[in-house]
Amino acid sequence: MPKDGMATCTNKTFEGSNCSFVCRNNHIIKGKPTITCLKDGNWSDPAPSCVCPRCKVGDNCEDSISWQIIAGTLDNMQATGSIVVNYGGKSFSCRIEMHSLLPKLQWTGICVDSETGTEQDCKDGHTSKSGSAQAAAAELIRRLVAQKRYPEPCDADQMPTVC
Template sequence: MFDVETSCSYKCNNDYKQVSPTVTTCGQRGRWSRRLGECKKVCPAETISPDVKQTVCTNENFSGSECTYECRDLKIGKIKRTCSETGEWIGQDFLTCKCDQCYGGNECQYVLKWFDIRAQVRKMDDNNSPTEVRYGDRLISCEADRDFIFNYDCTCKDSKVVDRYYCNNYLTRNQACTHALAHLLRNLVAQGIYEEPCDLGQSYSAC
């Protein structure tokens, strides 16, 4: 029995969390001002990598809560994990927010290989018209010319970048533009403008 105006408080055991007021008082009519407090099982905070973010949790980290995770920078899927009644997270394994080797783009939809863009340059026509090269979602234009002693030079430029990349004194248009393209690729990768191709080491290091 408790005297009128007696107040009682409670505290949840370890691994449980309060979900209602913690203090109740015995009133004049012998009734408690609030029902006995409720504790719910909780799951520990999950450790996630910096490239993963939590988007939705239905009920914080209480048991029964379902949380959704996705990659911060890539659109390559979502996972769901649930806080179980035993206080453990269950469900799908966490995402690996990286594209497979030689792929890039926000959905890993592009093949990023030096050999692929080199092959595009090697299909250049014999005329002096510019050749367009695709690297991921970027468009590169390469244009060759001959000097007075009949050596070839070539300039390559990304459509969204001011700088031009130039190589000269080659016997063929193909050689000149392949080197100019490698020159552009290495510089824009170093500046963080381009994702690095998986075979960058196979490209020419300089003009």
């Protein structure tokens, strides 16, 4: 029986019995959803498992690990204040600071993990609020993934590479 799933068999586990599997709690099936008990006592295929869909984690697959979701959240930041980002069952806050370097305004993004207090800032003079916050968030996530505190984003290739 897969974790987060259930099976229904036509004739218990006797020869010729077909067992059909379904998943619960937002999980999806990985493997064949129906297997048959063969004459020799083996099953026609391995029992399937129940897994979270791509970009989801958590007991009920309720937590996103998508960079695109984070980027969208950070795009909505206001010029002042901070925003809390939920990622993979964890959370961090980001804020931005404005610097006037003529002829342009430049921004520094600062993100802090809520659990560990790990802070990441990007002071390289971004010209957009969301760009500075996204750069800091991406670098913070990379650091915490390396420390095995955060799961790897499912779309890590979309993250900014320069802080």
